[in-house]
Amino acid sequence: MPQPDNTRLTQTLADFDAANREDPNTEWADGENHPKEWLYGQRMSEELARFAPDASEILQLAARCQHIRRWESPRSDYPEGRAGYKKWRSELALFHGRVAGEIMAQNGYDPESIERVQNLLIKRNLKRDPEVQTLEDVICLVFLRHYLDGFAQKHDEAKLIDIIQKTWRKMSPQGHEAALKLPMSAPMQALVGKALS
Known part of the structure; x- marks a missing residue:
């Protein structure tokens, strides 16, 4: 794995945040309204820092983009019931991976790093991959x-x-x-x- 590039990491996290600030849905927290998925991304990063302070650059990226632009793929676009829910969740993870991957590529991340973040987002090898498990815990x-x-x-x-x-x-x-x-x-x-x- 390449060594962390803090400038690139900071810029990519900021770009994830910019994407999530466009969320038309808001949530009240700390005395003001925030874009819902932007707030979720901040909470994910804060929880990761508490739970796994030595988290890799890749895990930090995956935590922040876990719900990136989620409002663009609403649950209501899928059929009611368990099967519809499961289809929505699995396609949502792929959607988040695509959006995050485009932003990472623009910031100079290599295909291997992008694929790693995408695998974390789809929870590939949960229970067997320590980083996937850490993300799930967070x-x-x-x-x-x-x-x-x-x-x-x-x-x-x-x-x-x-x-x-x-x-x-x-x-x-x-x-x-x-x-x-x-x-x-x-x-x-x-x-x-x-x-x-």
Whole structure:
């Protein structure tokens, strides 16, 4: 793997951010509205820095572009139900990889590095590839830290318990350890406790 080029890395992350700042959907955080996927990218990078401070350049890129331009491929474009959902998710990962790959190429990354980021985004060899597993852990931690409360307002308890259990199964033991230390509201702590018992 080539040595990190911090100028190139910084520029590419900034370009990912610029792409995500175009998101017409917004989310309220820290006293103001932010483009939704831009905010998600920041949260992914912050969580990665906490969970894996020595993450490679490639992993830093993959974390930031995990949802790049997601609004351009909405869930509503696919059929209802589990099969439609799975098709949307798998095609979405390829879409994110294409967009990220174009931006990386413009910044001088070689095809091997681009393919590596794309493989991380499609979760190739989850559980066997340590970097894919780290990315999955970070995704799950971001969900639990920032999005579980929002989900709790839309779904009943049985559905939430199912979501938490599925999230837990994707994580490594290190991910579990980090998740149990997350600051959570009392109702969410109780829900996670119930899901894991």
